[in-house]
Amino acid sequence: MSPGSVPAVSPTRWEALSLFNKDPKDFTEGKLHGTLYRTVEHLSTKFRVSLFVDGLDEFNGDLKSLIGLFHMLVSKFPIKVCLSSRPWVEFEAAFMAKPQLKVEELTRSDIMAYVTVKFCENPYFSELQLRQQENANKLITSIVSKASGVFLSVKLAVSSLLAGLNYGDRMEDLERRLDLLPEELEQLYERMLDTIDPFYKEHAAQYSQLFRASLEPLLIHFSIADETADETALTDFALRISPRFWLVENISSRERDMQRRINSRCKGLLEVRRRPEGRVATVQYLHKTVMEFLERVDIRQVPSLRI
Numbered sequence: 001m002s003p004g005s006v007p008a009v010s011p012t013r014w015e016a017l018s019l020f021n022k023d024p025k026d027f028t029e030g031k032l033h034g035t036l037y038r039t040v041e042h043l044s045t046k047f048r049v050s051l052f053v054d055g056l057d058e059f060n061g062d063l064k065s066l067i068g069l070f071h072m073l074v075s076k077f078p079i080k081v082c083l084s085s086r087p088w089v090e091f092e093a094a095f096m097a098k099p100q101l102k103v104e105e106l107t108r109s110d111i112m113a114y115v116t117v118k119f120c121e122n123p124y125f126s127e128l129q130l131r132q133q134e135n136a137n138k139l140i141t142s143i144v145s146k147a148s149g150v151f152l153s154v155k156l157a158v159s160s161l162l163a164g165l166n167y168g169d170r171m172e173d174l175e176r177r178l179d180l181l182p183e184e185l186e187q188l189y190e191r192m193l194d195t196i197d198p199f200y201k202e203h204a205a206q207y208s209q210l211f212r213a214s215l216e217p218l219l220i221h222f223s224i225a226d227e228t229a230d231e232t233a234l235t236d237f238a239l240r241i242s243p244r245f246w247l248v249e250n251i252s253s254r255e256r257d258m259q260r261r262i263n264s265r266c267k268g269l270l271e272v273r274r275r276p277e278g279r280v281a282t283v284q285y286l287h288k289t290v291m292e293f294l295e296r297v298d299i300r301q302v303p304s305l306r307i
Contacts, residue, residue, distance in 0.1 A: 005039070005042050005043060008038065008042050009035055009038040009039040009042050010035050010038070029061050029062075029065070033065075033069055036069070036073075037069075037072075037073070040073055040077050040079060041076075041077060044077040044078055044079055049077070049078075049079040049080075050079065050080045050081070050082070051073075051079065051080070051081045051082070052082045052084075053070075053081070053082070053083050053084065054084040055084065055085065056083055056084065056085035056088075056091055057085045057086040057088050057091070063088075063090045063091075064090075067090065067091070067094040067095075070083065071094070083095070102149065103148075103149035103150075104147075104148045104149025105149070106149070107149045107151065108144060108149070111144050111147060111149070111151060111154050112140070112141075112144050114151075114154065114158075115140050115143050115144060115154060115158055116140055118158050118162065119136075119139075119140060119158070119161075119162070122162055122165055122166075124165040124166060124168075125162075125165055128165070128171070132171055135171050136171075139161070139171075139174060139175070139178070142175075142178055143157045143158065143161070143178065146178065146181070146183070148183070150185075152185065152286075152287050152289070153181075153183070153185065153188070156181070156188055156192075156268070156286075157178060157181055159268060160177050160178075160181060161174055161177055161178065164177050185289055185293070186293055189269065189289075189290060189293045189294075192267045192268060192269055193267070193269070195267050196265065196266070196267050197264075200264065200265040203261075203265045204265040204266050204267075204269075207222070207262060207265060207266060207270055207283075208266075208270070208294070210222060210225055210226075211270060211283055211285075214283075216282075217282050217283040217284065218280065218281070218282055218283075219255045219258055219259065219272055219281035219282060219283055220251055220254060220255055220258075220281070222258050222262070222283055223254040223255065223257065223258040224254075226258065226261070255272075255281050258272075259272045259281070262283065268286055269285065269286055269290050269294075270283055270284070270285060270286070271283070271284060271285075271286055272284075
């Protein structure tokens with residue numbers, strides 16, 4: 001952290017805030033480029049600078065300009081830059097001469113171990129291996145290959161196939177489940193929303209709103225709050241409830257019932273996790289990208305699910 005550098009790297013905004021307590025209009029792309037240039041220029045004279053930039057493929061502007069910016073920075077200043085992106089043609093062409101690594105190559109063995117353990121814990125998969133060992137083992141390798149190193153995709157694929165095993169799916173059904181899983185996370189989340197029973201969609205929206213309003217999203221709090229169907233009362237309860245509030249008998253039973261409701265209504269977008277000591281259960285998003293997805297989801301489809 002170098003707060004003393006702010007006047008040098010962003011003088012106009014600093015002056016406006018200091019003199020008038022007013023933040024200027026939003027950055028333009030050109031101003032952002034200029035600010036980054038001045039930041040690197042200023043800091044590289046005092047510190048060793050490394051930039052780690054994730055998600056180049058999520059940039060909505062001119063890719064050629066973005067690529068040129070990083071080429072210029074490393075050519076003018078003694079810095080190191082690590083960039084991350086999906087394998088888009090533009091980035092592969094621009095950085096093909098630079099050292100590279102692929103996440104899926106580094107994580108493949110760990111993901112294979114995770115998938116194998118999860119499947120072998122399922123008694124129905126063990127039975128499937130006895131009947132069709134080659135196809136069962138191929139199912140594991142197919143999950144690993146399809147995920148391309150993205151562990152969240154692996155987790156969702158394993159969850160879907162384990163559900164299929166529990167439902168008595170045939171091998172061709174399991175293979176079809178895997179084929180139908182989208183490769184992009186947003187498409188996967190959309191598919192998860194589509195699988196929510198229409199009867200439960202309003203309930204799922206309430207849980208999403210309750211999660212956002214909760215001071216601490218404890219599972220037992222969800223159980224207590226879920227006793228009212230009135231959304232205003234439910235949200236108000238979430239805002240004022242405190243961790244010391246409960247005086248409830250059979251907490252474990254209530255938590256089990258609530259976990260079943262969350263699982264059936266939210267289809268994995270919200271999930272229950274236990275703290276390391278094992279006694280306190282909380283409700284969490286499957287992943288932070290779920291929250292980002294729900295902010296961008298087509299609200300005409302499920303307007304009350306927006307958070």
